[in-house]
Amino acid sequence: xxxxxxxxxxLSVHFERPGGFLTKAQPTVKAVDGVSFxxxxxxxxxxxxxSGCGKSTIGRAITGVARxxxxxxxxxxxxxxxxxxxxxxxxxxxxxxxxxxxxxxxxQSSLNARLRVLDxxxxxxxxxxxxxxxxxxxxxxxxxxxxxxxxxxxxxxxHAFSGGERQRIGIARAIATDPRLLVADEAVSAxxxxxxxxxxxxLMALKARLGLTYLFISHDLALVQAIADNVxxxxxxxxxxxxxxxxxxxxPRHPYTAALMAAVxxxxxxxxxxxxxxxxxxxxxxxxxxxxxxxHPRCLFATERCRVEVPALRPVGASEVxxxxxxxxxxxxxxxxxxxxxxxxxx
Amino acid sequence: xxxxxxxxxxxxxxxxxxxxVRQRTTxxxxxxxGQWTLVWxxxxxxxxxxxxxxxxxxxxxxxxxxxFVAPVPPHETNARYTYAPPQGIHLFLRGEDGGLSFAPHVxxxxxxxxxxxxxxxxxxxxxxxxxxxxxxxxxxxxxLGLFPTDRHLIGAITPGDPFFLIGADRLGRDVxxxxxxxxxxxxxxxxxxxxLSLVIGTLLGGISGYLGGMVDxxxxxxxxxxxxxxxxxxxxxxxxxxxxxxxxxxxxFAITIILSLVGWTTIxxxxxxxxxxxxxxxxxxxAELDGASRMRIIRVHMLPAMxxxxxxxxxxxxxxxxxxxxxxxxxxxxxxxxxxxxxxxxKEAQNIRSLATAPWxxxxxxxxxxxxxxxxxxxxxxxxxxxxxxx
Numbered sequence: 001x002x003x004x005x006x007x008x009x010x011l012s013v014h015f016e017r018p019g020g021f022l023t024k025a026q027p028t029v030k031a032v033d034g035v036s037f038x039x040x041x042x043x044x045x046x047x048x049x050x051s052g053c054g055k056s057t058i059g060r061a062i063t064g065v066a067r068x069x070x071x072x073x074x075x076x077x078x079x080x081x082x083x084x085x086x087x088x089x090x091x092x093x094x095x096x097x098x099x100x101x102x103x104x105x106x107x108q109s110s111l112n113a114r115l116r117v118l119d120x121x122x123x124x125x126x127x128x129x130x131x132x133x134x135x136x137x138x139x140x141x142x143x144x145x146x147x148x149x150x151x152x153x154x155x156x157x158x159h160a161f162s163g164g165e166r167q168r169i170g171i172a173r174a175i176a177t178d179p180r181l182l183v184a185d186e187a188v189s190a191x192x193x194x195x196x197x198x199x200x201x202x203l204m205a206l207k208a209r210l211g212l213t214y215l216f217i218s219h220d221l222a223l224v225q226a227i228a229d230n231v232x233x234x235x236x237x238x239x240x241x242x243x244x245x246x247x248x249x250x251x252p253r254h255p256y257t258a259a260l261m262a263a264v265x266x267x268x269x270x271x272x273x274x275x276x277x278x279x280x281x282x283x284x285x286x287x288x289x290x291x292x293x294x295x296h297p298r299c300l301f302a303t304e305r306c307r308v309e310v311p312a313l314r315p316v317g318a319s320e321v322x323x324x325x326x327x328x329x330x331x332x333x334x335x336x337x338x339x340x341x342x343x344x345x346x347x
Numbered sequence: 348x349x350x351x352x353x354x355x356x357x358x359x360x361x362x363x364x365x366x367x368v369r370q371r372t373t374x375x376x377x378x379x380x381g382q383w384t385l386v387w388x389x390x391x392x393x394x395x396x397x398x399x400x401x402x403x404x405x406x407x408x409x410x411x412x413x414x415f416v417a418p419v420p421p422h423e424t425n426a427r428y429t430y431a432p433p434q435g436i437h438l439f440l441r442g443e444d445g446g447l448s449f450a451p452h453v454x455x456x457x458x459x460x461x462x463x464x465x466x467x468x469x470x471x472x473x474x475x476x477x478x479x480x481x482x483x484x485x486x487x488x489x490x491l492g493l494f495p496t497d498r499h500l501i502g503a504i505t506p507g508d509p510f511f512l513i514g515a516d517r518l519g520r521d522v523x524x525x526x527x528x529x530x531x532x533x534x535x536x537x538x539x540x541x542x543l544s545l546v547i548g549t550l551l552g553g554i555s556g557y558l559g560g561m562v563d564x565x566x567x568x569x570x571x572x573x574x575x576x577x578x579x580x581x582x583x584x585x586x587x588x589x590x591x592x593x594x595x596x597x598x599x600f601a602i603t604i605i606l607s608l609v610g611w612t613t614i615x616x617x618x619x620x621x622x623x624x625x626x627x628x629x630x631x632x633x634a635e636l637d638g639a640s641r642m643r644i645i646r647v648h649m650l651p652a653m654x655x656x657x658x659x660x661x662x663x664x665x666x667x668x669x670x671x672x673x674x675x676x677x678x679x680x681x682x683x684x685x686x687x688x689x690x691x692x693x694k695e696a697q698n699i700r701s702l703a704t705a706p707w708x709x710x711x712x713x714x715x716x717x718x719x720x721x722x723x724x725x726x727x728x729x730x731x732x733x734x735x736x737x738x
Contacts, residue, residue, distance in 0.1 A: 065632055065635070094638060097637070097638050098638065102633075102636055104632075105629075106629055109628055109629040111630055111633075113382075113652075114651045116379075123639065124636075124637040124638055127637055127640075127643070128637075128638045153378075157378065157380065157381065159735075160379075173637070
């Protein structure tokens with residue numbers, strides 16, 4: 001395999017909540033705790049998990065918004081040498097902001113309503129000195145054209161655009177710096193379903209055209225299955241399974257992955273209708289994660305070992321799985337049994 | 348084809364393409380409208396606030412051109428007309444032939460001695476007609492302190508004739524002229540005080556919100572302590588420490604500083620709150636990732652998002668300043684004569700005697716109410732229009 005563009009090793013992001021005068025210290029939130037994965041150049045890596053599992057935090061750590069507590073983010077720079085972004089002081093880190101860019105979830109709040117589109121998209125061009133001031137307008141018009149908006153819109157303010165158009169502006173801002181890696185954090189979740197497809201198509205077209213690499217963070221499994229080359233599944237700050245998308249979706253090895261997939265609604269009628277709740281219980285609190293395997297309180301196959309020993313990531317089939325029993329559990333049976341557990345009234 | 352149809356037919360091809368073009372330009376107008384244009388469009392729809400804006404502007408104009416608006420100098424005494432009642436303005440004069448002619452005038456006074464109370468009372472003298480007019484000659488003054496003139500907006504055509512639009516006070520000074528001049532100090536004190544509050548408030552609030560941590564906690568506790576002290580005793584204490592020997596102008600600034608020492612806390616809290624909420628906005632994070640420096644993030648991305656709120660809060664703080672000054676001067680701890688402010692003028696109306704015999708001495712009080720109300724309406728309108736992007 002080629003050298004990865006970005007290699008995350010044992011990444012931890014913790015949010016400490018120290019007590020102040022008259023307030024008690026709260027337990028530290030371990031949003032991301034010892035996560036490792038690689039992003040190969042040119043691939044789309046899907047990062048999936050439930051809300052609060054730390055997937056957005058990983059995106060923020062990679063782009064440089066969130067401070068890491070431990071681990072390394074090795075980035076193969078354009079010039080060649082591999083640098084550790086996590087260990088860099090802020091000022092030095094900012095140099096790579098233009099190479100690793102972010103597309104935000106909410107196109108409403110991620111665009112400064114008080115700036116014209118020209119200034120919104122021109123901001124990185126100006127700050128990174130990528131275009132001469134006189135040429136910014138021309139470049140922004142080109143970018144608007146690239147994302148499918150009319151170039152004459154550059155004098156307009158964001159309030160004049162619909163949600164989908166705003167997201168296109170956000171994408172134009174992200175690609176303005178000719179980045180190598182684009183972190184799309186739930187980039188289409190806030191959009192109407194009818195618009196989603198268009199934006200996904202745009203992202204895929206841009207990827208092919210500009211040679212981009214995507215870290216696609218989403219909770220939409222069907223979407224990730226459609227566009228990702230490789231997938232990483234997270235649960236409460238830890239990685240539970242990773243592998244090629246095709247293999248992982250065809251044959252999930254971790255009970256959590258299987259449960260997530262079972263939860264995806266499928267258009268079916270009659271007796272074959274899937275259960276509404278393929279997974280039981282609540283997501284664990286990252287400030288107070290259960291010992292052993294974090295998933296064990298919700299797992300149908302949990303044994304004593306799961307309650308005590310943290311499972312390590314190990315290769316099983318085409319994927320890598322963090323489960324003690326990955327080889328000898330029948331996940332298809334689990335998916336069939338789940339309805340009996342939670343949905344007895346609906347055989 | 349009938350004749351009336353023809354012009355319509357002819358006009359149709361010229362108007363039809365014009366229609367969509369016009370619609371597109373209005374659409375473009377909204378699309379390319381910046382923050383302040385949107386704020387203004389929204390503010391304009393608020394009728395009460397628009398009224399407030401107009402009245403406020405009129406009051407400030409009146410204050411700036413007080414010498415011109417006032418018929419007589421505010422310190423001019425006239426012993427013959429102490430406590431003279433208001434004269435009504437008559438627009439028409441009935442001539443000897445019984446016909447009406449346009450001749451604005453007021454009627455003169457006749458003094459009668461009340462035999463029981465041995466008190467002079469003024470009676471309107473129907474025979475004494477004092478013609479009045481606009482832009483009449485009177486006492487010389489300088490407009491804006493630069494251009495000497497002797498014209499006044501309104502007054503008696505013959506200088507020296509009694510003309511008391513809303514009566515005279517105990518020294519025979521014109522209450523109207525004094526109220527007009529009072530606007531100068533009362534309204535400017537509000538502005539100066541609020542500017543001072545704004546500077547302190549924005550600075551401390553900004554530092555508090557931006558740095559957070561211990562600095563934030565300290566500033567917030569200081570604000571809480573200041574706000575927990577009852578204001579009137581605090582002002583009284585501070586104002587009482589201003590030496591009587593000071594020049595009136597020095598006293599004016601001392602009072603302004605005292606008022607803004609309390610006033611900054613509200614603005615500081617608003618600025619801090621806005622800083623905190625904006626810091627977690629996605630567009631600020633985006634600006635950071637766009638390589639913007641700290642100063643640029645604050646200047647270009649954060650400040651424009653809060654200026655409209657700050658302006659609204661500042662406008663709402665002016666009436667509080669005016670009321671505070673009036674209250675302080677009224678109880679005799681603020682400004683002192685010969686300075687004229689509405690509070691100083693109201694001091695004349697403190698006793699029951701003036702209430703009974705010269706109710707027109709309350710005119711400055713009415714002026715305070717009008718000024719405070721219009722500023723409040725203006726501030727309310729600004730606050731409602733402050734964020735044109737919220738849904």
